[in-house]
Amino acid sequence: MKKLLFIFCFLICANAFSQILSSSVEKKTIALGEVDHIVITINNLSNEKVSAAPENELLPFHFEEVKDSISQTQDVYYRRIEFAVFEEGKFTIPELEFKVGGKILKTIPYEIDVINTAQKTDQINDIMNNKEVKLEVTDYWQLYKFYILAAIALIALIIAIIIIVKYGRKSKDSPVVATNQTLKELDSLKKKKYVETGNYRSFYVELIDISRKFITKQYRLPADVLLTDDLVDLMKKNNTISQENERVVEDVFLRGDLVKFAKTFPDKETMEKDLSEITEFVKRSSKDLEFENLRKDV
Known part of the structure; x- marks a missing residue:
């Protein structure tokens, strides 16, 4: 009986002073391009340093990281990663490793199902109706002034060449x-x-x-x-x-x-x-x- 009590007390003390890693994903099924997020928390750090992949490099290739924020106190490490996937299918977030002191902690893997919610029969509507805008002379000038100036310069060059060829030699x-x-x-x-x-x-x-x-x-x-x-x-x-x-x-x-x-x-x-x-x-x-x-x- 005393032995059982001793083992029970030992386990309680060990858990009380060891680091605890937890992770969660907001959605397991997301639309194509929809933003999802994963949260990783490590408790009971006791001033231990946490080492992991740098910002925007923790998730694998198919996951486009939108935002990666990290914060750490003496006892808690908190990391929130917002991501999106731009291909249809099932993609896995593998075990993510975090080194705390000399100890390696890992998250559980998550499978994310990415679906395309758009349908071929969906009607696409403009946000606003097309509006007719009346252009003034100055507006046309701003739009086409470079073409007009280039045409004038070309015509002037042609006239100059004709004058030189026609009258240049005759002067002599x-x-x-x-x-x-x-x-x-x-x-x-x-x-x-x-x-x-x-x-x-x-x-x-x-x-x-x-x-x-x-x-x-x-x-x-x-x-x-x-x-x-x-x-x-x-x-x-x-x-x-x-x-x-x-x-x-x-x-x-x-x-x-x-x-x-x-x-x-x-x-x-x-x-x-x-x-x-x-x-x-x-x-x-x-x-x-x-x-x-x-x-x-x-």
Whole structure:
């Protein structure tokens, strides 16, 4: 009898001073995505440290932990985990381990049944009726301003490219530019002193070359490849160059051919006169082009 009483007292004392783990799950059957929770409590800690999986990592894969809160006092460890499951079926929360001092405590396993409560015949209603909203001009601008600005920028770029391609090159080949460039070349020829030194051959070679390049560029005639006789015939048939300018070109070019083949030896006055007449011809060329443009318009 005394032995039984001793054993009974021993068991009471042991239970009084040992840690007690308890756990509970709110629902064993939940809807798809519904939030459920499990609560774990450990009593009689006596300042013992509790070790377990960290927050949001205690439950297995299929259980999406929504909230994991832990609190501990000298005697009680309390942990509440809110979770949801987003797949239909039966899922098990296995034994969860908690280490208290050198002791391992485990919860009991729980089987959770997850069901889909939605039916194919269920009617889905909007929370609110559709409301018609009237948009103002400023609203449309806010909606489409980036598209409008991009379209404007694209159109401006295309116009800029067309202008550059159409007029960019023409500016370099314009009548004024060609005239000024040729006048500079004639002035450079004068400064070479071919007239003063009697170097008539070099003088006429360069004078004719300058004149041919000018006619080619200014009048769009192939003067750089045609023989003098052919060029004169073309000028007369084309009617682009005035008769006065035709006469100057014909006289100077024919004399240049004679000098080139040593059939004539011009004097200083003739060379000066030819340079002067070619210079005036270049200056008068703009009038030829103006007349040609008027004739085309008519």
